[in-house]
Amino acid sequence: MVKKAATSANRRTDIVSAAIEVFAEIGYYRATTAQVAERAAISQPYVYRFFTKESLLVESLEVSWQRVLKAFQRVIESAPPEHLEIGLIRAYEEITASHRNEILLQMQAQTIRETPIREAMQQGMSQVKQLVQNAFQQAGFADANKRTSDFLARGMLCNVSMAMDMPDLMVKS
Numbered sequence: 001m002v003k004k005a006a007t008s009a010n011r012r013t014d015i016v017s018a019a020i021e022v023f024a025e026i027g028y029y030r031a032t033t034a035q036v037a038e039r040a041a042i043s044q045p046y047v048y049r050f051f052t053k054e055s056l057l058v059e060s061l062e063v064s065w066q067r068v069l070k071a072f073q074r075v076i077e078s079a080p081p082e083h084l085e086i087g088l089i090r091a092y093e094e095i096t097a098s099h100r101n102e103i104l105l106q107m108q109a110q111t112i113r114e115t116p117i118r119e120a121m122q123q124g125m126s127q128v129k130q131l132v133q134n135a136f137q138q139a140g141f142a143d144a145n146k147r148t149s150d151f152l153a154r155g156m157l158c159n160v161s162m163a164m165d166m167p168d169l170m171v172k173s
Helices: 002-026 033-040 044-050 053-078 081-098 100-109 115-138 144-163
Strands: none
Touching (some): 002 033, 002 100, 033 044, 053 115, 081 100, 100 144, 115 144
């Protein structure tokens, strides 16, 4: 029974990974669960065993937000205050380079109005904002709220720069 549970968990992960790719490449509204199933090399009914299309997007977004949060948490735990902000910037640049589809997915999801998707985006962004703001405050930054806002704005510009293949939009730190 343990082996079957492990296999189900692995297949679930495979489905989410495939969904991230498919949704990022062709968009949530144009994508189908059949395309996700094909990319994951499984049957469409097996996708439905775990997800609806909407819950699959929500799960995909949660995976992408957790990646950002974990990367930022690693920086916060290891960087001295004077290197905190640049460490967070570098961590995010690494994510945009190595997990581009997850960032593209987040960008698309910003415009989707369905409540569960909107809530997943709001929760993810709120968690990132709170984590960064707390880190800036604990590092003793007098302007932690403004720096957090600027940091998030820079991240959004980083996303646009990456999505549009316009690296000249970004000024290197």
